[in-house]
Amino acid sequence: MLVSPAMSKDQIYNESMAKIADFSFDAQVADVFTDMIERSVPGYRSIITMIETLTQHYAQPGSTLYDLGCSLGAATLSMARGLKAENCRIIAVDNSAAMVERCRTAVGRKHTCASVRVVEGDILTTEISNASVVVLNFTLQFIPPKERAPLLQRICDGMRPGGVLILSEKVVFEDDHLNGLLFDIHHDFKRAHGYSDLEISQKRSALENVLVPETIPSHRDRLLSAGFTSVDVWFQCFNFMSMLAVK
Template structure:
């Protein structure tokens, strides 16, 4: 898996991620649409896993009146975010760390994209609970990450499809195929049903699937 402190990996993050995540730019736009359903024109939005700055830039361009707090544990990825944001940087405050480093809010909405699959279930639940505490009542949370059944034949079939997509998008075949073992060994991926259960346990309601692309799934949920 990618090291988020390796300079070469960080510099190539945007191009690499666009190749392995189907519809990445559309995912960012969909997140903006979903947040805007409930967030006001002057909303304050929490972005967890903000390193790289891709979703921050997309959201800021869609909603010039919004202000953002972006949180990420990698200093190198946050520096990349500053570069990617360019003239949109004044709309964003960046914080190095995990959810405990995030301001208390209250926020009008939050995103957590391509991040939760790195966290084991207990830490994932704690993170969702802490996001919940920082949101205003009724505010939206948009999440998207690897989520697929743990049954070996089903899991392997979907991982192979994901690798084939990456190879078709320009990732070297050997590297794409190597991601199958890396994901199985290093990511504590949950099934879609388990992901929804954790959202409910953290206090979220009205949970809807909005994005489904090979091994990636995305949901919008609301603070009860």
């Protein structure tokens, strides 16, 4: 179950635009984000559901859990549902004021979320300490590539032994045929969920300079270099995947 009780339909790119601005997580996107991501990211709901199970398995008593780039709080609330360890807290961080406002409302509706704090801030400067579970759910892809390794290093340094990072990303493939095939299949997925070719094309243009995907081996190598000892993909659907990195 996701966070929005009344899901607004994403129609941001349904009319032809003379100039397409870079994609941003503004109030317009926040209003339709749940519909947008469910219709754009294959397997998104499954990943959110399993974050609850992974939290139950990895959360350690007396530790802190982080949702970095929390958007509307779907992963945050999944973590809260799965949190069985005692004396823990969850910190959800996002740099979009519109997302944070709606996330705080969603968290406030849940009587069991007293241990959750939603913070408007930059995840690149957020202090990570005493962590047992950290979630980067389709967040790293929006971080400038040169900033990704330092961020993952800080996360690993601030994590308890046995803690886990859940990293979900859109990816590309080194094999040109496979990359092209999954690119086309992803667009078929979006068409099947009601997006027109115009919407798909215009959103792709808006994201071109904002969302920079990488290969699975690139993610794995960076995580291992940061100090994680066990790293692998636990979920993949087309060109979207989620990895577990255990310290």
